[in-house]
Amino acid sequence: MEGLTGPRVPAVRGLVDGTWVVPDGDVSHVATDPSTGAALAEFAESSPAQVEAALAAARRAFDDDSRPVWTPAERGRALHALADRMEASAELEALLVHDVGTPVSQTRAGQVRPAVDCLRWFAEAATRGPLGGRERPLPPFAGPGGLSTSMIVREPVGVVAALTAYNYPPLLIARKLGAAIASGCTTVLLASVQGQLVASHIVELLAGLDLPAGVVNVVIGTADAGRALSSDPRVDLVSFTGSEQVGAAILAQGAPTLTKTVLELGGKSPNLVLPDAPLERLVEPVLARVHSMAGQACGANTRILVDRERYGEFVELAAKALDSVVVGPAADPSTVVGPVISAGHRRRVTGFVERSLAAGASVLAAREVGPGVPAGGHYVPVQLIEARPDSEIAQEEIFGPVGVVLPYDSVDDAVRLANGTRFALNANIWGPTSQALGLARRLRSGNVTVNGGGGMRQDVGWGGGGASGLGREGGDPGLAEYFEDKHVQWLVDG
Incomplete structure (x- = not known):
């Protein structure tokens, strides 16, 4: 890439079960600099087989009880390490300028800083537990069957399909990966092909963080890849940021399997x-x-x-x-x-x-x-x-x-x-x-x-009603979307 800062153009690759994968789909895209129209890189989409492999890896990583436990403390350290790398990356700021068109005077405060703060918030949330802890006792209950007591157990929802938009890629990726990692979910990330070089650089920063294989998987693509993720019964949560029209399509695609869906859509504020x-x-x-x-x-x-x-x-x-x-x-x-x-x-x-x-x-x-x-x-x-x-x-x-x-x-x-x-x-x-x-x-x-x-503020949720979406992103409300509550109740002895 030629330009004021000359950042290195990252390789656009998928990540499947801990292994980098070169996309080999039939569709290709050209990343261009919005300020000049100059071509920066050409890359292919992931093939259907690669999307399938990523989904299977995420499902295995979540379901396989024989794998070593990735503890909350380890998850928190990984998120802090990713935040450190994003904060120190001059290449990230340069790519935001040349791949997304963010004015250079605004990349640090408007793009990088919010994402770093978001990752650090989720890193702390991983160790303190969601909404006050993973187990919440309830007071005794005197019912027809006798005196009982209860607790609410919060469990990670499972496999997350994370679909992000092009306008604020660091923050949008941080919100979805941060919540998924902090909660103990596994993820298949599909970032917008516009701004793909920024997203690919962020994924590169994951390398060396010692993530368990299959916990974070990455595919490259557009509507076909998104449809494959949002309609697959192995996906437990679809988290999407983008347009109202695509959000409606995602709801329809997930309707047959009643997949839980969080949509952060548009506004006319x-x-x-x-x-x-x-x-x-x-x-x-x-x-x-x-x-x-x-x-x-x-x-x-x-x-x-x-x-x-x-x-x-x-x-x-x-x-x-x-x-x-x-x-x-x-x-x-x-x-x-x-x-x-x-x-x-x-x-x-x-x-x-x-x-x-x-x-x-x-x-x-x-x-x-x-x-x-x-x-x-x-x-x-x-x-x-x-x-x-x-x-x-x-x-x-x-x-x-x-x-x-x-x-x-x-x-x-x-x-x-x-x-x-x-x-x-x-x-x-x-x-x-x-x-x-x-x-x-x-x-x-x-x-x-x-x-x-x-x-x-990173401790509150972002989202709205009507055509602006469903659910919340970020903060405790956003983290809660990545959990399911289980009510456990038992009779008091004697």
């Missing part, structure tokens, strides 16, 4: 600006929640709700703030908004804008792509759109740096607009804390931050 909020101080963080990672974030707050009396003032301030936002190559330290992942995705994002303008919407403010960016890069201008609340661009997840500004006439009206989508993932409220906290309870959202919230 509100940025509710209260009437008394200080617009001058908050306009930049409001915009950052639209264009961070070029808008390719499921929790992006892309619906900005502003009091009608201050609507014009907000738009004026936003236009001025966008003047300082640099849209350019991810390797440039001055870049704030990098490219989207591919030419196809760029066409999808611009299609939303073009259809909305044809239907009567208008551009309120924009930051165009500079003239000096590489012609082959996948750049999209940062744009704020005025449109009807029920329009496509105000209702559908765009996954690009495009926000919709919606006026409201009262706080009650703002709450109605905030809740007016089928998604319920993430929300933010700007304004007096006491008022905002009261409104947070009225929002239909799995996560609500007030005035930007704070740092990403």
Whole structure:
């Protein structure tokens, strides 16, 4: 790879029962740099036989009682070691720039640090036990059969199919592998082929951690491999991060076997600006929640709700703030908004804008792509759109740096607009804390931050209802998804 930092391109390989496997499927892919369109590497998908071998290895590793026990302390040490390697890897940061398009100024804080913190949290959870321990006693119970006592035993769910998206590969992989390893499950990991070089480097970092064979298996592929995993009765849990449409397909594929499924899907999240909020101080963080990672974030707050009396003032301030936002190559330290992942995705994002303008919407403010960016890069201008609340661009997840500004006439009206989508993932409220906290309870959202919230907590779950998914990822709620509870009850002697 040629570029500013010149990282080594990792070999894209599968991992089956502790052995590296070169993918030998019929379908191949080319990894390209989103900033330039230049080819980085070509790789094949895993063949159906290799996917089958990975599933069989994961099943054996979980079911074979004759294998040495991988203790919670050993699992914790392995997760800490993986965190150490990710934290120290300059190659990981370089690949995030060139394979995913993350601006170089944001790779450490926006991509690597959250993943490292996540792995360390799961490392500690492996030794302390889930939700207070693997065995929880219950008080005595006087029933028709006599006095009895009980306990809840938490047992790992089994084989996990972990399917991750391209936008935040370190964190998404850390959440799924961290929970699986901490709980004692075995895994087959299928990362998105977009961002595959980042995922392959993370898998390389697993080498030398002395993982028992079959505990972590890796396959390469797209829909066919995902279908094979999500429909196989040997899989006990499917954990998927990605689009609403693929999530629905995964549910259908697992329905015949009633496979437990956790889906972390999309959002169309509100940025509710209260009437008394200080617009001058908050306009930049409001915009950052639209264009961070070029808008390719499921929790992006892309619906900005502003009091009608201050609507014009907000738009004026936003236009001025966008003047300082640099849209350019991810390797440039001055870049704030990098490219989207591919030419196809760029066409999808611009299609939303073009259809909305044809239907009567208008551009309120924009930051165009500079003239000096590489012609082959996948750049999209940062744009704020005025449109009807029920329009496509105000209702559908765009996954690009495009926000919709919606006026409201009262706080009650703002709450109605905030809740007016089928998604319920993430929300933010700007304004007096006491008022905002009261409104947070009225929002239909799995996560609500007030005035930007704070740092990403690893001890709480991430997820939402409606079209935003099922279950939770991360923290105690996310770890609990990797367990099944067994109730054991017995009569008290005498």
